[in-house]
Amino acid sequence: MEQEFKWDAFAALQDAVLLWALDLDATGAKLTEMDAQYFDTPDETLAAEQIALRLRRENGAGVCCLKLRGAPAADGLHRHEEYECHAANLEDGLAALPAAGAPAALCSRLRTLPLSETCRITFSRYAITLRQDDSVAELALDRGRMSSGGRYAPLCEIELEHKEGPEAPFLALGQTLAAEFHLHPQSLSKLARARLL
Numbered sequence: 001m002e003q004e005f006k007w008d009a010f011a012a013l014q015d016a017v018l019l020w021a022l023d024l025d026a027t028g029a030k031l032t033e034m035d036a037q038y039f040d041t042p043d044e045t046l047a048a049e050q051i052a053l054r055l056r057r058e059n060g061a062g063v064c065c066l067k068l069r070g071a072p073a074a075d076g077l078h079r080h081e082e083y084e085c086h087a088a089n090l091e092d093g094l095a096a097l098p099a100a101g102a103p104a105a106l107c108s109r110l111r112t113l114p115l116s117e118t119c120r121i122t123f124s125r126y127a128i129t130l131r132q133d134d135s136v137a138e139l140a141l142d143r144g145r146m147s148s149g150g151r152y153a154p155l156c157e158i159e160l161e162h163k164e165g166p167e168a169p170f171l172a173l174g175q176t177l178a179a180e181f182h183l184h185p186q187s188l189s190k191l192a193r194a195r196l197l
Helices: 011-022 090-100 104-112 165-180 190-195
Strands: 003-008 026-042 051-058 061-069 075-088 116-132 134-148 151-164
Touching: 003 165, 011 116, 011 134, 011 151, 026 075, 026 134, 051 090, 051 104, 061 090, 061 104, 075 090, 090 104, 090 151, 104 165, 116 151, 116 165, 116 190, 134 165, 134 190, 151 165
Parallel strands: none
Antiparallel strands: 003 075, 003 151, 026 051, 026 116, 051 061, 061 075, 116 134, 134 151
């Protein structure tokens, strides 16, 4: 189960949060160029079933991702099942996802559907790893744009994702960060916002 906080941001706010985070136990800074394509059927079968299917190029390397949405986000905290595997294309990804833990029957069904790209999100992600009380989280600063149906919108957000260890320190870190910078929680995923275009 993936857990992550999402907050709306702007460039200066991202910079301030980064400086704050660097004063903590921060390591592993990296910049990744992301180009994500999201897929669905013409009648939006996946959206109706709260499934997100994505093929993303991360610095040119293909990663296929399947997300099964859980309860609606509360205070910017999103929880959902997520499965990923390296893949050059969507077909290869759906074939390989069961080995990464994804439901095999669902992946088989998705391979039979008339899937096509519904939206695209292209952005730069600057990420660092934070450790607090044996809990590990990734702070990600995302900046780019979303597109769907010939319409575009900017993307600028802050994410804090739980990677390993106990949950309580991660939740406390997210609450501290939100309070320190008066962050506005984002209840919608990137995909949901792109669909609204």
